[in-house]
Amino acid sequence: MAYNTCLTRPLVSRCVRTATSYDVIHHLDLTARCCYSGSSTSPSKDKNNKNKRERVVILGSGWAGYAFARTLDPKKFERVVISPRSYFVFTPLLASTSVGTLEFRTILEPVRRLPEVGFYQGWADDIDFNQKTIRVEANAIGDVGKTAPVLPAATSMTAASSSPKTSPSSAKGDIFNVSYDKLVVACGAYSQTFGIEGVRDHAHFLRDIGDARRIRLRILSLFEQCSYPRSVNGSGLSDEGKRTLLHFAIVGGGPTGIEFAAELNDLIYEDLARIYPDLLQFVRITVYDVAPKVLPMFDQALAKYAMDTFARAGIDVRTEHHLERLRLADGELGARNGALRIKIKEYGDEEVGAGLVVWSTGLMQNPLIEKLAGREFAVASEEGGGGHAAVVDHLAKDAKTGGLVTDAYLQARTSSSSSINNGGVLKDVFVIGDCAVVEGSSPPLPKTAQVASQQAIHLAKRLNKGDITKKPFSFHNWGTLTYLGSWKAIHQSSADELKGWVAWIVWRGAYLTKSMSVRNKILVPVYWVMSWLFGRGISRF
């Protein structure tokens, strides 16, 4: 059954894909190992294996986890990623895929393509810090990208995001344990719905590739629905119905919401206008935000430029508007066409109709973080095998955000600080990305891809050098970019401010040089050119 792959792949293939024969599967009852080079040793706690590499387990495959796994030296560490999704998503281009400018897969990097990285697709369910084992629920069948954004309505304050499963307790997947020598918690945050009725059931999020696909299908389907003639019994869509369905509401005026509104406007006026010219009269795009201004991270002049650009494009921006409820419209329009009704505080009892509501505001902690913060572990028992030491402690939680507190070296803080517990850190446990709160950062670091990837790279480099506490993490703001549609963008950093097409060039250029595989660095520009020449992808599939 042997195929000679040398004949079928060029040399460059072997350079790029670095094929190594690591074994992924070893059957150990409690300490599953995914190591390479055929070595199926027991964990390196075993003092006889001083020259074995330590196993670093990374929870999460987002900006923090994926960048960390890429950067950590495989010669020094065995790397194992545990994540419910099998890929990293290049989130700044998510809005572009949701409108068909880019193909979905061009912004995905499968974790399994990282050479020599072990991977278990599943949910980290619990951690025993004493035994250094992670309890994992397998998630190979139900991929995150495929599931619907609807969560059980009962727990209204819980998470609702692209990761629709709040907790693996309603388990269907197998449960297995994975041991670690060092642990990096990088499991990110969930979308915050602030307990607002109907958001979890009826709004679309824009955080994972499955969200982008659902949004794209919904936009195209809405236009198709409005293109039918009146039905035989006269029950088809009225103009008012079309006006409802072709109202696209975006909640949240941060960069994600603004970029999505801009990309949607491009799709509609550059592509769909040619296909459904009669429907343009019914189209509206509205961005709602509770704050007095959108894009708070930009200075006044750039934010004003953005708003002027939107005004010219006809995108309505409503600041100081509070969404209070989201529900399916009554009658046929709701039941058959999925039309929604938005209740906004400032409008009193009058509801606004919409065909699509995209929710892009607020983050909340992953429920795993809360659970981990509650787990007790023995301190001063580094070598202690079975017996627990008398002194127990638990991880420190940030009172305000609920995140896990770290010291300046990204080590997990314990709630009490004393000499017996390494001066208040839990040895070998690190927290990076959206779920980390770094001590002493004032103002607190924003929950952005930049912070997450800088933390990941900092920590991996320090571990590679073996001097974690030599240099504290410090964040370098590379500036912020937001696309405004129609080949315009704004860019702001400590060094400069740009707007218009110059910023657009910086924007596209910047995205190409960021953490992407060579494959996607080629494919993304190919799709940009193809969409420019031939229009965006509009096949509804």
Added chain:
Amino acid sequence: MAYNTCLTRPLVSRCVRTATSYDVIHHLDLTARCCYSGSSTSPSKDKNNKNKRERVVILGSGWAGYAFARTLDPKKFERVVISPRSYFVFTPLLASTSVGTLEFRTILEPVRRLPEVGFYQGWADDIDFNQKTIRVEANAIGDVGKTAPVLPAATSMTAASSSPKTSPSSAKGDIFNVSYDKLVVACGAYSQTFGIEGVRDHAHFLRDIGDARRIRLRILSLFEQCSYPRSVNGSGLSDEGKRTLLHFAIVGGGPTGIEFAAELNDLIYEDLARIYPDLLQFVRITVYDVAPKVLPMFDQALAKYAMDTFARAGIDVRTEHHLERLRLADGELGARNGALRIKIKEYGDEEVGAGLVVWSTGLMQNPLIEKLAGREFAVASEEGGGGHAAVVDHLAKDAKTGGLVTDAYLQARTSSSSSINNGGVLKDVFVIGDCAVVEGSSPPLPKTAQVASQQAIHLAKRLNKGDITKKPFSFHNWGTLTYLGSWKAIHQSSADELKGWVAWIVWRGAYLTKSMSVRNKILVPVYWVMSWLFGRGISRF
């Protein structure tokens, strides 16, 4: 809300995309029209509108319907396509997308991208040949590509294919009528399951893009499932379980089944072998066929070459094997992992385990064809408005295949032949593609893409010239190509026979020149190169 698209698109864009402002939506109670240039005239039965273009309605967007719509002259005819799916699928490359060599959307051509073609996404439910109206059920929300291949188990002899809805009678979509001047029935055929228990519920078909996506997810998910360690309570997969799940069974040894087996083998040994090296020992691919030899359309030498190639690759081909039943495996393996059990007549009671069964054998008529054959219409009443004439007739159905019979000019035959009904044809109704049986073809024309597209182009050209009966349709066999994996193929035509890499080059070249948009003619080779350099797409999404 005006965007200046001139600024944002190059000149070539306007050439390629030919933006015209046709109106898609006109609200007429019984005669919905989708015409362009703003003319919302009544159907051209109206004798006062001699200079208006006739409306040609095409049922279906496959090889026949799409090629016809592309070829018919828009200056002479108003073209309207009615199809449950919004795109044409380039089926010869479907197997390539199901294993990640190509991106799904590179083999889709949205009907709405055809300039000036009106489109209604929906199921043609019934036709009134007297009134020249088609009853359509809207299908804008539930796109075919998204639905599961599972049909209600009750009607075991009915259709099961990528078009899982056998009949729109369980209607959810709006029902509306579309009028025609000329009608082209090109609604294709469904997969035939021969009433075998469990096939419709548990096998995967490979006829539409949604099928390809489900197969791709399933293959990748099966490897992921088998990569987990034993679970905490020891309930994970045994080696035997892995051997079951990684058995890929293909039923049907025609070109589709053989090409899928070849592409799957390439995926496994060129890509997945590097990622899951320990799982290769459990992998098996088997092709089952009831006939004594596979690839019946190839001569003995080429078929033997194909079988030798497969034997070297380790693909098992079992001819004269009859599948009798397909069911979910008992216990956890079936319930949690979706493992299947195949009962094969030749093996007696012993069942074969498999993780994926791909069904690629046999076609049956679309239920609409049966319905149309039963519809009576008045003959000798060409100008007759309301009152039916005394003489009624109905369409002629081929006794053996159930298809609609046409004369040599592809006009629909009526069951009785006399001078009052145009010598036995129903005027203005044409049938092409898999649902047509052309009189006098001996042996009957095969149900292939070649036949369908040649019929479509023949008919469109004749209508363009206004001389339907000048030249009968005749089929020119361009030869047959089948990919065998590992850069080899076989090609046979009346002129030559090719095998090995020469045939492979012909194969790839031929596919590029066929009916594809410029966009996909560029993207397909781009993906071929990308997959060659960097491996196939393996992100499970």
